[in-house]
Amino acid sequence: MDFFNANLPYILAGISTGGQYALIAIGYTMVYGILRLINFAHGDVFMASGLIMVYMYTCMPLYISIPFTIILTSILGFSIERIAYKPLRKAPRMSIMISAIGMSYLLQNIALYITGGLTKYYPPIPWISDSIQIASAMTKRVTIITPFLTVILVVSLVMLIKHTKIGMAMRAVSKDFETSQLMGIRINRVISTTFIIGSLLAAAGSLLFFSNYTGVTPTAGGMPGLKAFVAAVFGGIGSIPGAVIGAFVIGICENIIKGLGWTTFSDAFTFVLLIIVLMFMPTGLFGEKQTDKV
Numbered sequence: 001m002d003f004f005n006a007n008l009p010y011i012l013a014g015i016s017t018g019g020q021y022a023l024i025a026i027g028y029t030m031v032y033g034i035l036r037l038i039n040f041a042h043g044d045v046f047m048a049s050g051l052i053m054v055y056m057y058t059c060m061p062l063y064i065s066i067p068f069t070i071i072l073t074s075i076l077g078f079s080i081e082r083i084a085y086k087p088l089r090k091a092p093r094m095s096i097m098i099s100a101i102g103m104s105y106l107l108q109n110i111a112l113y114i115t116g117g118l119t120k121y122y123p124p125i126p127w128i129s130d131s132i133q134i135a136s137a138m139t140k141r142v143t144i145i146t147p148f149l150t151v152i153l154v155v156s157l158v159m160l161i162k163h164t165k166i167g168m169a170m171r172a173v174s175k176d177f178e179t180s181q182l183m184g185i186r187i188n189r190v191i192s193t194t195f196i197i198g199s200l201l202a203a204a205g206s207l208l209f210f211s212n213y214t215g216v217t218p219t220a221g222g223m224p225g226l227k228a229f230v231a232a233v234f235g236g237i238g239s240i241p242g243a244v245i246g247a248f249v250i251g252i253c254e255n256i257i258k259g260l261g262w263t264t265f266s267d268a269f270t271f272v273l274l275i276i277v278l279m280f281m282p283t284g285l286f287g288e289k290q291t292d293k294v
Contacts, residue, residue: 009139010259011252016143016212018251019150023205024228025235025243026157027077027198033174033238034194037093040100041080043225044107045199049073049206050122050216051111057123066125070203077199078192086188111218119217122210129211142211147248153204154244157197161240166193174238223267227254230274236284245285 024046031039052072056065084103088096128142161167169190172180181187209224210216228243231250235242250270257266277284 008134010255012134012139012143014252014255015248016146016208016251017255018248019146020205020209021224021228021231021251022150022244022247023153023201023208024224025232025247026154026201026240028229028232029235029237029240029243030170030194030198032232034170034177034191035085035096037085037096038100038229039080039085039195039198040097041084041103041107042198042202043221043228044104044111045073045077045080045221046202046206046209046225047111047216047218047221048076048107049199049203050210050220051115051120053207053210054120054122054216062123062125065123066207069207070200073203073206074196074199077195077202081192081195086191108218115218117218119215122214122216124214125207125211140212142208146208149204149208150244153201154240157201158240160197166190170194227267227270230270233274234277234284236286239284239286242284242286 024042027042027045028039031037031042049069049072053065053069056069056072060068080103084099085096088099125142128140128145130141131138132141132144134144161170166189169180169185170193172183172185173187173190177187205224210220227250228247231246232243233246234249235244235246237243250273253273254266254269257263257269
């Protein structure tokens with residue numbers, strides 16, 4: 001019982017962090033499921049959403065700046081797809097990957113120019129940013145809200161994919177890109193919608209993450225983005241439930257390691273986990289095995 005009470009703050013933080021990673025990881029796994037592409041700029045979209053919120057809050061009320069930030073982040077995701085990926089639709093995969101990495105550095109450098117390299121502090125959000133007592137642990141209310149909001153958003157996304165026309169088109173394109181195109185599915189619309197949904201979820205993750213860790217820098221999306229990518233691979237890239245479960249596992253384990261006093265190794269654990277998963281389960285926990293047609 002003493003062990004539980006001592007580590008309760010880390011367990012709560014791990015659940016919260018896992019939820020935030022999950023919202024980012026879904027963007028990776030959706031884009032990969034349709035394009036077989038890792039969108040390396042996705043973590044920087046998460047960072048850009050934090051900066052957009054900082055600057056929006058300086059010129060408009062909070063209740064307007066939050067939805068405005070989510071809308072602008074979705075537009076950013078749509079623009080990235082149109083500028084960096086659509087012109088390379090028929091190009092070799094290596095070209096698309098280089099374009100994705102280039103877009104990531106472009107977003108970081110634009111953020112560096114705008115901020116002058118200075119840390120911008122995220123505005124406190126009433127109620128969400130308040131501190132509360134949970135058993136023996138003192139934490140922010142956002143820590144408790146995050147897992148519930150994550151589950152609601154994920155269930156809504158799964159319902160959209162399973163029960164709407166655009167969701168059916170996404171599933172068809174993820175199964176067979178060329179055949180879907182021949183059947184009359186508007187591929188560009190499906191891909192753009194995928195990027196918009198992924199960016200919207202990244203904006204929600206950014207709102208929760210920076211309410212807890214208030215400093216926003218041009219490289220703030222780097223580590224969360226990498227860990228979300230590892231979560232997507234761990235769960236089985238292309239699987240939304242897998243990405244969510246992988247994110248919660250990584251978030252909880254990372255914070256328990258910090259609680260044990262091994263803070264230096266908390267980041268290393270994530271990447272060691274990635275190596276182990278790729279060695280023994282190359283397709284992840286819920287990934288589909290690829291079969292080559294001959």
